[in-house]
Amino acid sequence: MAERENEWAALMIAGMAGDAAAYREVLQALTIYLRMDVRRGFARYGRGTADVEDVVQETLLAIHLKRETWRPAEPIGPWIRAIARNKLIDSMRRGGRRINVPIDDVIDVLPAQEQTEHLNERDAEHILSKLNGRQRDIVQSISINGASIKDTAAKFEMTEGAVRVALHRGLAALSKAYRDEDL
Amino acid sequence: MKTDDLIAALAADLPSRPTPVNRAVAQALMISVPIAVLIHFTLIHVRPDIATVAGDPRFIFKFLFTLSVLGAGMWIALRLSRPAINAGPARIAVGLAAALLAVGVVVELLILPRGTWMPTLVGTNAAACLVLIPVLSTAPLAALLVAFRSGAPESPALAGAAAGLAASAVGATLYATHCIDDSPLFVGVWYVLAMAAVTAIGSLVGSRVLRW
Numbered sequence: 001m002a003e004r005e006n007e008w009a010a011l012m013i014a015g016m017a018g019d020a021a022a023y024r025e026v027l028q029a030l031t032i033y034l035r036m037d038v039r040r041g042f043a044r045y046g047r048g049t050a051d052v053e054d055v056v057q058e059t060l061l062a063i064h065l066k067r068e069t070w071r072p073a074e075p076i077g078p079w080i081r082a083i084a085r086n087k088l089i090d091s092m093r094r095g096g097r098r099i100n101v102p103i104d105d106v107i108d109v110l111p112a113q114e115q116t117e118h119l120n121e122r123d124a125e126h127i128l129s130k131l132n133g134r135q136r137d138i139v140q141s142i143s144i145n146g147a148s149i150k151d152t153a154a155k156f157e158m159t160e161g162a163v164r165v166a167l168h169r170g171l172a173a174l175s176k177a178y179r180d181e182d183l
Numbered sequence: 184m185k186t187d188d189l190i191a192a193l194a195a196d197l198p199s200r201p202t203p204v205n206r207a208v209a210q211a212l213m214i215s216v217p218i219a220v221l222i223h224f225t226l227i228h229v230r231p232d233i234a235t236v237a238g239d240p241r242f243i244f245k246f247l248f249t250l251s252v253l254g255a256g257m258w259i260a261l262r263l264s265r266p267a268i269n270a271g272p273a274r275i276a277v278g279l280a281a282a283l284l285a286v287g288v289v290v291e292l293l294i295l296p297r298g299t300w301m302p303t304l305v306g307t308n309a310a311a312c313l314v315l316i317p318v319l320s321t322a323p324l325a326a327l328l329v330a331f332r333s334g335a336p337e338s339p340a341l342a343g344a345a346a347g348l349a350a351s352a353v354g355a356t357l358y359a360t361h362c363i364d365d366s367p368l369f370v371g372v373w374y375v376l377a378m379a380a381v382t383a384i385g386s387l388v389g390s391r392v393l394r395w
Contacts, residue, residue, distance in 0.1 A: 015197065020197050023193075023194050023197055024191075024194045027193060028187075028190060031186055031190070053186060056186060057184070057189050060186070060190065060193065061189070062335065064196065066201070066335040066395060068201045068203045068333070069203075069266060069334055069335045074267075078266075079267045082266035082267035083335065086266070086335075086337060086395075127184075140184075142191060142192045143188035143191055144185075144188045146188070146191055148195070164196070164198065167195060168196050168199040171193070175395075179394060
């Protein structure tokens with residue numbers, strides 16, 4: 001446990017100093033941990049696993065956007081868990097509102113349970129659709145299409161600086177869209 | 184969007200260094216305290232007899248109280264603004280600031296004859312105190328709430344209240360240079376009411392704007 005967290009901390013420090021490969025590695029390691037953690041949280045509240053990946057992504061976004069609230073001198077595990085807990089609770093609140101729909105309104109939809117797999121995909125697109133046009137294009141180009149900043153800049157005839165700004169704003173907007181979401 | 188795709192975007196965004204909350208808060212104070220001082224001199228003035236009362240224990244005590252609230256409030260606000268940080272010692276500091284005032288009130292009650300308690304408490308201008316402390320706290324409160332958006336408070340309402348407490352102490356410190364009521368009895372009622380109002384506003388606004 002402590003060893004794993006030391007490794008996260010070392011990668012995170014390298015990442016925050018600009019090492020993108022180390023940063024990617026720590027986010028991937030955290031993803032595996034967060035998936036288990038969120039799944040456990042969902043199970044405790046008797047919720048299915050349909051939205052687990054959403055909460056994982058929301059948590060990763062928060063870890064990224066709030067990375068300066070962690071300091072290398074402090075243990076990283078409690079910091080990660082506090083962020084994950086916050087996002088889990090947010091998701092539970094949204095889930096709570098969703099459960100309050102009168103049963104008559106959803107009775108027709110109930111047989112369609114096998115479609116939940118597709119729901120996840122649709123939600124992710126739905127989240128991207130909350131970004132304004134240019135931000136959405138740029139976030140999509142760099143995430144889903146895996147293009148570099150440079151290629152994205154060439155494709156949209158923008159400067160790399162402008163792409164970086166739009167990407168950052170897009171990610172912040174994505175985090176906000178999750179937070180404000182009433183699915 | 185797959186999680187791996189998101190991670191690619193996050194790694195690409197690595198050069199965007201978010202402002203650390205401590206620096207954002209320092210900038211907020213550097214901008215908003217001069218504004219509050221400017222508002223202070225536009226609306227009111229420093230009491231004319233300030234040179235003569237400067238050594239008066241009651242006058243000094245007002246600042247001891249407001250500045251200790253400022254220190255404790257800033258400390259707890261900074262602690263509450265980051266996840267998984269123990270705010271225990273900062274909570275004790277806020278408690279000590281309150282205890283300092285309580286001691287001042289008790290000493291004042293022991294010194295003053297019973298008959299003068301009420302007139303001292305009512306003072307000369309309680310209404311001005313209730314209005315001007317919040318007015319003088321507005322700029323610091325707004326600036327601090329913006330600054331704390333760089334943080335990630337586990338409880339936005341609590342972090343907002345702490346920012347409100349610190350901002351109210353800036354307002355109270357400035358007002359204390361104008362106000363001629365120096366008794367801890369006056370401070371313990373009217374200053375505290377005004378500062379509590381600013382703290383409540385901070386909590387209310389914070390619960391909305393400090394979510395992340």
